[in-house]
Amino acid sequence: MSNPYQYAKRNQERFLDEYQELLRIRTISTQPQHAEDVARAAEWLREMMLRIGMDSAEVILMPAGRCPLALGEWNGAGEAAPTILIYCHYDVQPAEVADGWDTEPFEPTIKDGRLYCRGAVDSKLHVMSNLKAVESCLASDDKPKVNIKVVLEGEEESGSENINAFIAAHPERLAADIAMISDGAILAPDQPSLTYGLRGITGLELHVSAPVSDLHSGHWGGSVHNPIQALCEILARLHDENGTVTVPGFYDDVAAVTPQDRALLEKVEPFMQAEWDDVVSAPSVWGESEYILPERLGARPTLEINGIHGGYTGAGMKTVLPARAFAKITCRLVPHQDPARALRCVMEHIKRIAPSSISVEMRPSEPGAEAVLLDVDGPAMAAAAEAYTFAWGVEPVYERAGGSVPITFECMKVAKEVVIMSYGLKSGRAHGPNENIYLQNFYNGIQSTIKFIDVVGEGRG
Amino acid sequence: MSNPYQYAKRNQERFLDEYQELLRIRTISTQPQHAEDVARAAEWLREMMLRIGMDSAEVILMPAGRCPLALGEWNGAGEAAPTILIYCHYDVQPAEVADGWDTEPFEPTIKDGRLYCRGAVDSKLHVMSNLKAVESCLASDDKPKVNIKVVLEGEEESGSENINAFIAAHPERLAADIAMISDGAILAPDQPSLTYGLRGITGLELHVSAPVSDLHSGHWGGSVHNPIQALCEILARLHDENGTVTVPGFYDDVAAVTPQDRALLEKVEPFMQAEWDDVVSAPSVWGESEYILPERLGARPTLEINGIHGGYTGAGMKTVLPARAFAKITCRLVPHQDPARALRCVMEHIKRIAPSSISVEMRPSEPGAEAVLLDVDGPAMAAAAEAYTFAWGVEPVYERAGGSVPITFECMKVAKEVVIMSYGLKSGRAHGPNENIYLQNFYNGIQSTIKFIDVVGEGRG
Numbered sequence: 001m002s003n004p005y006q007y008a009k010r011n012q013e014r015f016l017d018e019y020q021e022l023l024r025i026r027t028i029s030t031q032p033q034h035a036e037d038v039a040r041a042a043e044w045l046r047e048m049m050l051r052i053g054m055d056s057a058e059v060i061l062m063p064a065g066r067c068p069l070a071l072g073e074w075n076g077a078g079e080a081a082p083t084i085l086i087y088c089h090y091d092v093q094p095a096e097v098a099d100g101w102d103t104e105p106f107e108p109t110i111k112d113g114r115l116y117c118r119g120a121v122d123s124k125l126h127v128m129s130n131l132k133a134v135e136s137c138l139a140s141d142d143k144p145k146v147n148i149k150v151v152l153e154g155e156e157e158s159g160s161e162n163i164n165a166f167i168a169a170h171p172e173r174l175a176a177d178i179a180m181i182s183d184g185a186i187l188a189p190d191q192p193s194l195t196y197g198l199r200g201i202t203g204l205e206l207h208v209s210a211p212v213s214d215l216h217s218g219h220w221g222g223s224v225h226n227p228i229q230a231l232c233e234i235l236a237r238l239h240d241e242n243g244t245v246t247v248p249g250f251y252d253d254v255a256a257v258t259p260q261d262r263a264l265l266e267k268v269e270p271f272m273q274a275e276w277d278d279v280v281s282a283p284s285v286w287g288e289s290e291y292i293l294p295e296r297l298g299a300r301p302t303l304e305i306n307g308i309h310g311g312y313t314g315a316g317m318k319t320v321l322p323a324r325a326f327a328k329i330t331c332r333l334v335p336h337q338d339p340a341r342a343l344r345c346v347m348e349h350i351k352r353i354a355p356s357s358i359s360v361e362m363r364p365s366e367p368g369a370e371a372v373l374l375d376v377d378g379p380a381m382a383a384a385a386e387a388y389t390f391a392w393g394v395e396p397v398y399e400r401a402g403g404s405v406p407i408t409f410e411c412m413k414v415a416k417e418v419v420i421m422s423y424g425l426k427s428g429r430a431h432g433p434n435e436n437i438y439l440q441n442f443y444n445g446i447q448s449t450i451k452f453i454d455v456v457g458e459g460r461g
Numbered sequence: 462m463s464n465p466y467q468y469a470k471r472n473q474e475r476f477l478d479e480y481q482e483l484l485r486i487r488t489i490s491t492q493p494q495h496a497e498d499v500a501r502a503a504e505w506l507r508e509m510m511l512r513i514g515m516d517s518a519e520v521i522l523m524p525a526g527r528c529p530l531a532l533g534e535w536n537g538a539g540e541a542a543p544t545i546l547i548y549c550h551y552d553v554q555p556a557e558v559a560d561g562w563d564t565e566p567f568e569p570t571i572k573d574g575r576l577y578c579r580g581a582v583d584s585k586l587h588v589m590s591n592l593k594a595v596e597s598c599l600a601s602d603d604k605p606k607v608n609i610k611v612v613l614e615g616e617e618e619s620g621s622e623n624i625n626a627f628i629a630a631h632p633e634r635l636a637a638d639i640a641m642i643s644d645g646a647i648l649a650p651d652q653p654s655l656t657y658g659l660r661g662i663t664g665l666e667l668h669v670s671a672p673v674s675d676l677h678s679g680h681w682g683g684s685v686h687n688p689i690q691a692l693c694e695i696l697a698r699l700h701d702e703n704g705t706v707t708v709p710g711f712y713d714d715v716a717a718v719t720p721q722d723r724a725l726l727e728k729v730e731p732f733m734q735a736e737w738d739d740v741v742s743a744p745s746v747w748g749e750s751e752y753i754l755p756e757r758l759g760a761r762p763t764l765e766i767n768g769i770h771g772g773y774t775g776a777g778m779k780t781v782l783p784a785r786a787f788a789k790i791t792c793r794l795v796p797h798q799d800p801a802r803a804l805r806c807v808m809e810h811i812k813r814i815a816p817s818s819i820s821v822e823m824r825p826s827e828p829g830a831e832a833v834l835l836d837v838d839g840p841a842m843a844a845a846a847e848a849y850t851f852a853w854g855v856e857p858v859y860e861r862a863g864g865s866v867p868i869t870f871e872c873m874k875v876a877k878e879v880v881i882m883s884y885g886l887k888s889g890r891a892h893g894p895n896e897n898i899y900l901q902n903f904y905n906g907i908q909s910t911i912k913f914i915d916v917v918g919e920g921r922g
Contacts, residue, residue: 218864
């Protein structure tokens with residue numbers, strides 16, 4: 001007789017092939033020219049969900065016509081059984097060889113037990129771990145004792161605007177007892193971790209202009225406030241020397257780090273420091289000196305400049321005094337900051353400090369996402385801990401993740417409990433070049449999700 | 462009987478055609494992919510110089526193999542006669558439609574009495590005004606009473622390194638009684654101006670790096686000094702709120718603005734302010750409040766950021782914490798600043814203020830150029846004033862130009878006197894999009910150069 005754990009192990013090779021097939025689709029949701037790739041992936045996922053035995057699956061077009069949802073349901077456990085909602089996203093960040101990739105970003109490459117590809121960690125790993133876990137459960141003789149909904153988003157990397165609206169308009173479609181958000185990263189290949197907090201996000205583009213067009217810096221330099229300089233002067237006034245954000249009101253609603261937080265996060269610190277040394281490896285650790293590393297990364301908000309451009313940046317000298325310059329900014333938020341209020345504080349501060357010698361235009365990156373704090377002591381978290389322990393052979397530690405998983409907040413509206421289960425690795429370079437996973441994490445992830453479904457079905461979740 | 466002034470007027474249309482032919486050649490010296498265009502233009506100019514009746518003309522290859530000189534001589538006035546050296550440059554700055562051009566940057570377009578094209582002002586206007594003046598002189602019955610050397614540089618926009626070395630190695634090739642540097646801009650279409658000072662230049666690229674590769678700003682933000690932020694913090698500390706450069710030692714050798722300077726430059730102020738309103742049109746005039754506009758633009762040094770780049774600057778959001786960021790900086794210098802010393806001051810200051818949380822690399826843009834101050838009361842300046850008055854019907858005013866004409870300093874080594882004669886306009890958007898001239902300035906320029914040759918030949922220069 002076949003059980004789902006054995007089924008998954010027997011089909012490991014095929015599962016890996018299918019994972020790679022999905023990785024090859026350039027689901028870059030932030031770039032309109034990839035809209036067709038995103039749509040193709042959604043259809044691929046719909047067919048996959050029907051093929052693995054779900055009752056129904058559909059592609060839901062979003063109002064803007066881009067980045068559809070793929071939604072699947074299996075209700076074989078009956079009306080009395082609880083329902084698990086599994087959320088993942090299949091869209092990815094942009095990637096170019098020129099960013100520093102050693103391989104083609106959209107061609108999966110396996111080397112020394114790792115798989116390199118854009119989306120390998122963030123988040124096609126989770127899409128495929130979960131679909132293959134569901135396949136394994138539905139293919140075995142003992143059917144799951146929970147109903148299963150799977151929602152696969154195609155717009156997570158560009159703001160999740162439409163899924164939020166969809167959930168608000170159709171809360172029953174995703175209603176569940178437990179929502180399992182499957183995204184993010186664990187601490188180390190052999191150290192699973194459970195995330196009980198996520199940072200939120202808000203952002204804007206800041207455009208500075210002064211002369212009506214690009215000028216000769218010899219003819220006019222000294223008589224006009226250079227927009228690059230003015231932009232730098234504004235950006236330089238957003239942090240103090242300790243790395244603390246200087247925007248008035250920015251920290252007003254920030255939840256204090258409690259003694260329980262400090263106790264949990266101190267266990268994580270050595271792992272994080274090791275990972276920092278490996279992945280970041282800057283000349284020195286930076287940031288608010290009164291907080292330990294896991295607090296800076298999970299329990300404290302940030303204001304980060306993600307991009308800046310102005311003037312001539314090609315080869316050789318071009319003595320131009322440019323007409324304009326701009327920067328892209330995002331803030332990571334923590335409980336209980338309101339994204340709209342945090343953004344307003346930043347925008348008002350910039351408006352206040354911008355000199356009258358230049359013009360400033362700010363374009364908010366709507367919508368933001370609130371930070372999330374989950375119950376460390378709840379039953380869903382206990383089921384997740386049991387699943388990790390089964391799959392990895394090691395108990396998880398508890399951390400607060402620095403990234404945003406905006407959907408979590410929405411899921412909290414439609415599910416009684418929410419748990420975040422990550423199978424990626426921080427060292428996996430999500431959003432950067434050479435994004436990769438350990439293949440073993442993919443296989444462990446499948447086992448972990450099967451176990452989670454089992455435990456919840458047995459009424460222990 | 463034909464005189465050169467009449468000859469020039471009769472051939473105006475053909476001269477304009479030839480000018481446009483030269484404008485179409487993409488002589489972008491800063492971009493290696495245009496090396497062949499630059500070489501082709503040099504050959505075109507050599508043939509032109511022979512065709513207009515000069516005794517000899519040659520293309521002189523530079524050591525790096527790029528951006529050759531075109532050199533012509535006419536010695537028909539005899540050994541006893543004085544020699545005029547006419548200098549211009551035929552290379553141009555890069556230009557792309559995307560920079561904001563309303564027309565193809567390298568296709569001359571005539572509209573409402575103006576000609577739009579990259580190089581129209583800077584400086585093919587001067588190349589062609591002078592060659593066509595020489596043609597007119599040599600074609601007339603009364604031959605010039607001065608010998609004429611013409612040197613056409615192909616590397617002015619990318620540092621003039623090789624012409625400086627060439628002059629140092631072969632001073633006799635360019636030796637002259639009067640060097641006429643033909644570059645730059647006059648104050649207004651109907652107000653010629655004589656430049657008695659030019660700013661020098663020096664520059665560098667500043668690279669800041671911190672993490673070893675681009676990171677996810679959620680995972681790592683708050684623990685590493687963002688290189689864009691650090692770069693902005695450094696750049697924001699290079700000026701005070703008055704626009705004064707804060708680099709220690711930067712102003713040590715700066716010549717004070719004298720009462721004579723102030724008296725001459727006050728006459729220029731209304732023209733400059735009008736031109737500023739038209740061309741710059743920023744929210745407000747900016748810069749050192751204790752100096753009037755023509756002083757800020759000609760008698761005071763600057764530190765200008767010409768370009769900046771870091772992180773993701775494409776469409777949509779990419780929450781990246783970038784590995785590096787850089788800026789391109791140039792300083793305009795005044796008498797008696799030494800370019801090497803000024804650059805050293807800037808580099809030492811940046812090194813001093815750069816925090817230990819990031820790595821800094823600085824790449825000087827060699828070589829710099831010293832500023833120039835010419836004798837307002839000398840005979841060459843008087844001849845130039847007579848030439849302008851003849852061609853424009855208006856006496857010139859005296860100004861100090863903000864741009865650099867690095868060759869001036871070199872010409873001062875090989876010529877007894879140096880004069881700078883500009884036929885372009887500040888409103889002509891040199892280095893920017895929609896660079897243009899009034900066609901009338903081209904025709905006036907030809908008449909002016911003929912007159913200058915005449916006056917010097919009559920022993921009044």
